Amino acid sequence: MENHSKKFIWRDYQKEIADDHFFYVRSCIRQTFFPGSESFFLRLMRDELGKDVFEDARHTTCTGIGFHGDIVPQDTIMTVVARHFALMTEAGYKNIAISCVTSFGIYSEILETWKHFPEIEKRIRESLKKATGRTFEIPENIAHASDIIYKFRNEIAAKAKFTLINKNTGAPLQIVEHIGCHYSKMFPEYGVGGAEFPQVLVGMIKTWGGKVIDYPERRHCCGFGFRQYLIQANRGYSVSNSKKKFDSMNPYQPDAIIANCPGCAMFMDKWQYTIAEMEGTTYGKEDAGIPVLTYEEFAGLVMGYNPWDLGLQMHQVQVEPLLDKMGIAYDSSKKFKTKDGKDIGKPQVPESLKVGNSVHSCC
């Protein structure tokens, strides 16, 4: 098969990602659970790659959690998102970069809705005008933050101080990649590789030296789901889905999990503790769990940033075993301290999920 034919076949799976000048919208929950991820993204884009990324302090939640939890009506969420577009338009930007996969799905869904039902877009424009006096332009390019890291993965590799290779064995690290459902399962054309062959995280792992694990439940949902989690009685469904994935991936002995969705990364990290407490089941070597990182955290580690500056101490499953494999030096005594040396408090050590010697030594 010739190259041009291949390109023709794969054209539906390509995604155009803008090169510069982004209007960045943050996630509600990432700043709590992965506090270093968004700040590293901005640092990478502005300081390392010299890109223009603009943030507006007036940007709010997209109300996606409330929308999927059935307490925010569709017209309301569309008007909130229209206001975000208005902020982007006022700032003179045409490319939107979205930190959260839930928001990314919401933006995609709204843009597709307006494409097929222009009368709804007209109604929302009127609502926004009446409520705030604002008007807006539709973004020319919509990208998830992981799309942008994917686009610049080679530039990151060029600046890499560490690779995803086990320094003790010389073998590539075995990485599980997990794509958020709302990234490309709803609107495949909005994701790199579509719903069938998502390449966004695979591309990063391979470029940075790691090996992707292809396990049976690779494309299974992490179980988060909004209605599953928001109601306590339903959380058993959520954790059972995560367990199905862990049971499936564990025989392949993954060194880490990388996720591009805030909910997936959070739940795949925290549920490992819950499952250990519930039935004593642990994953990974020596009952220490499988570390779960965001794509920004991985990029930061590869580029040689201090793990504690990236916020890795906030993870449930401790990351020291991964750092040791990558050959990254870290100071355990500074793990739970602020930059100016103040103690931020140490978490309790769980009963079943082990935290490893390096963590014990500092706790």
Added chain:
Amino acid sequence: MDIAGKNKSQFGYSLTKGRQIDYDKNNMKLRDFVISNEPSLLLCIGCGGCTATCTAGGFTNFNFRKLHNLLMRGETNNLEESMKKCMLCGKCKLVCPRGVNTRNVIFTIKRAFAMTDFSKPLK
């Protein structure tokens, strides 16, 4: 406090066992034992004639076709209890269009359970 008790009080929800048929974990030893002793079972086309004519099936939920499915999948957890409902009348054998010796299948399963416990999944 046992793990289940801890589950309920501490979390307010619990893990659900999946309904996935996992051939890697299911116990296939009973299937292999039955087939080696009654190879005619492999001729079954799943028509359900055995179940339609079953005397025990008229009074209980005994179902030879379902039993056959579960046996072949290695899902043998409740099989021993189910066996007790069969009256061994043999009508299923009479109607079988493939000549499967269904009565001997039942006998063989009973014999197998008398020898060892097949209900536990393989580790």
